[in-house]
Amino acid sequence: MFRTKIKKREAEIIKILNSLADCTPEQKEQKITSIQDLYALELFDNKQYAQCIKEFTKLKKDPAEVIKLFPELSGDDKEKTKKIAGKDLQCAMVALIPYLKDVKAKILNKTGQDEGTTQTQQLELIDTTLLKCYLLINAEVSPLLRNSNHCLVEEAETVLLHHKKHRDLMILYQTKGLHLKALQLLSLLKEQGKEQDTNLDIYQETMKYLKRLGAEHINLIFKFSDWILKEHPEKGLKIFTEENVEAEKLPRREIYNFLKDEHESLVIPYLEHVIHNWNDSTSLFHNALIEIYREKITDKKGQLSDIEVQHIRLKLLRFLEKSTHYTPETVAVHFPTDSLFEERAIIYGKLEHHEQALAILVLILGDVDKALRYCDIVGARPNDEGPDVYVILMKILINPEQSSARIGKALANVPRHPDTAVPDLDKALIILDKYANYISPLKALAVLPDSVPLDRLKHFLESAMDGQLMMKRRMQVAKGLWYAEQVQTEELEHFYQSKSIVINDGDVCPVCKKRFGNQSAFVRYPNVWVYMCGRTRPVTRGDATTSSAPPNGCVYSRHSAARLCGPMDKASAS
Template identity: 30%
Template structure:
């Protein structure tokens, strides 16, 4: 039984039983009889109704000496090729008049290709002709080992020859035959050309595909139930000739299609394409038959109706000259119906594959799952109705698994498109996915809801609550931005269980848009864990800076406004304010002056409170603890003041006390460049000469505002010394010293020696004209001898250096003067006969240029002043050797 009808057959010319050969073109059929008559028919009619009119328009009796066994129409040149007996002749197609005999004997068959090349096979050779200048001209003669039975062109320069025992592939450039394979036991070569690069060759019951390189382009062949007498390619099918029928097979799947009941068909067959319709002719004892292709679209519909969907899809791809949009639409319709059919056969995975390929509306698929889609959305989205397939529980599970995979792919596709009903469709898909997970793998519900989704809040909330998915409801709220509802639920659970981990994790994902919620629930965390409460206010930029982030999925960095966080903590959780400010300043490197000022103020306030507590505390244990805490705060404050420059020192000076925290005050004074006051604190308040000296070393600039800082330092020491002697400082030095009149003690001597040592140590940084006037007159002149000695040596050193530099400059000047005079001494004589060595003309009164090698030229003739235009010598690198 036929799978479907691919062709209709009509006995076109009954009673014409002595047909030797025929050829068809347009609406003409030329028939050669065994009695050597030649008849030309014109055939008109409607192939769709299989009604034709046959008109004999010409009869040539005894047209040739022998019956015509092969004919071929060559449309481009309007010629008819004929083989009668062993001769090949060329006729005019219109008049059927002989023009030329190409081969008078030995010919056994011929073949022609679209490149206007003709191949005639004789008993031992191939003759190759080329149509040139209105005639066929012989180009090649190729020897053969046996008589050719079939000849087929491959492209323009390759020929496949079928001999009795084997097939050969011949390339015209080298003419060397290449053996393909044997013809089999029956020794009958059979061929059918598929395209310019593919052919079918018969071997007993098998037809084998070969390409122009002799390789098998397909992994299969066509198997026949018995060796065919002949095969022909009738796109898109292959037709095998047998004694009692013509059998139609598909080329792409080898499937049986149809048997055409024509008994004892002759081996003559011709194929015509007119108005995108394929038809052919074949003869037997009853006469000449016409074979008409049934329109492929109709064949496709028949295959779909018979549920042969895969064959319909293959055939759809082969429809020639069909608009791609229409072809896609047809393919989509077939795939959709095939998918529904597969679903009814419980082949859910393949069904979803074809639904995916058809790109159909997902609502078509959802209509097959009424147990998953709610009535609300069924009505809203007008889901199409299909006859429902009753599924048992196991089948439902399998069907749902396949649906989940399908919907997951579809939601990704739909999200990347924009259309009117997109939002509603995504709601249905995501709600259905949640239902499907609940029924198959409930653990995936949470994972799905953590991701951005289009679930309908009301519908999905109800669904989850009914099924006891309390945790999943929270993720639903989160995905929809309903953080207040989520936090309310989580906070209630936290108060019941005293477990704040979930609340903490949720608050950590909120950003500045939900700052009020963070502040609202921070208290709930602080009650149980102050450290976690502190962590919810930290941003992510520092936490993530050392983490490799996937660039394609870069997470948005959480960045809470620090000023608002600071204000909140100050009013509501002051215990966390200092740690927070320390963290953003030290870890985030925040240099906002307000934050830095505030932290210093908090240190100071805490220091002051502890100071009061220490003064009032009588318990030794508490007193020790307060002292340790105060020392810790003071150390942190001191370190902070030293390490950062981002606080406002002027403001801090007005706040910090003058009778306490002297070192910190000195640092503030340093920042505002009040060096004299700062040194006064180190010397007179802290009595720390080393710190004062270090201060000078760190701040000294030879050409800046602090070039006299060591003088200020020494002056402070001298003032301190004079105060201890209860005498005022005076200027000048007593040369005639009287040691008995100088009230000395050990401390004073040490102080005096310290001052002298510092003067000697930093003599290069101290202006002697500024330091001498402030030295007390009581200083013994002998103690200053070393200092003056260093000063004098340095002055002499500077003087010697200056003299040396002066003499060097003078020497350079003299050398340059000598070189200039030497250059000026060279003369150049230009007379009326002097010629430019570039253009050859007289110099005359023109401006000239002269090169170190003596070449003279007009200035206008010189292109590069460093390169001689005559010798091409480059003088730019070393001019000195020429002078």
């Protein structure tokens, strides 16, 4: 059959050649083109694909017409009997692929053509055909799909699924922005259990894909991360806590609500990461973390072992002490009145309720050492209330009954610790001696009972006097330094104010030789004996350096410092 075709074409060529003599130049050119076209088709029928493509290139043949010659690519079922196979198919594709790439490059290099019409249609046809060519010869298609391609999605989707190229189909969906279809494909493959057949790690691929999505696709992330968070909770949380820009920009409040509603066990690690790793200062997150810690210790204590409860409580105590972004008055409302007394004391401390905080530590917990550590922390703060906490602690130790009445209504019925329920004057005096430098003598003496012997206060009074004398000396030294600085400043001010300059209408700039007018501006530097006018021009004077400047002025430079020129200081010049 092919031989018959070739004979018919040869006859057509002979006929055209015989009629060339009677043609006009335009008709002659058209007939020659027809001959070349017939010759290219004859080459194609003879399976000389490389030479055939060269002829089509010379003729600038429409790529759609060239692609139609390949029934494997055109999808025309009527031409099934003419499909190319085996080595011939390999040779045909090797010749066609460079041709399509060359045509695509030429189309892209064209300027001034409206995209969305002929150019776009040609690019869609070429890229889709290239994809089919690669698949027919089992070549790598991901480079084509990763770049900005014009493949027709539905057609490309069909051929990729036919060849089971699920990973490449994922790339196509991603480059086209079809994230929902990509994630639906992964979900379908997981449900069908085709992970082994596709050689695709569904879990890893879904994780990677979700991590690349930004905040604008947060609902997709929530929807398709659900099964990962259930099956691989710790690794799945990396979708929201990965150390990259995409994860940090995700809406944290929405993620917190999602995890709280659907994956409650992951709320604590998420909040800890947001607060400790990303230094988020949102009060909502700090309050929420405290509340969840508290619930784990109290409401859900039966679900945790003693070691786990102890570990969470230690984290709660540290967080209450270090965080400055939670609202104490809000979290204090939810704390129990029969436990977590140390935590409540820290919260009272944040509220500056030092007497209540110390009363809890001493009267309820009976731990004076913790109360002293509390005083050390508060005393180290740069405020006026710091030194008073030691006095408050002494007052609680000396008169526990009075302090117990001020502990607050919430803890009024809590049993008091037997070791600190009775007055302990000796311990108060020990604190007085140990922290004498941090305690105001007047405030301390005000809380001490009159029965305390004077010799018992000897060490405290001596230390207090030494501290007051040292403070007095420091103030005297500081006062002297401030006074010396003031005197020096006044002398410097007087020195500069005593300088006077006399400039007459007849004075001439020694550099530019121009008189000073009413519009001139003058500056006198203390280490330069030349006054400066507003005009600038290069000049060399004495040890001055020469520099380039606009021609309508002058510059005088001394010691490598640029100066404007001006009249001499007569006193200095003389």
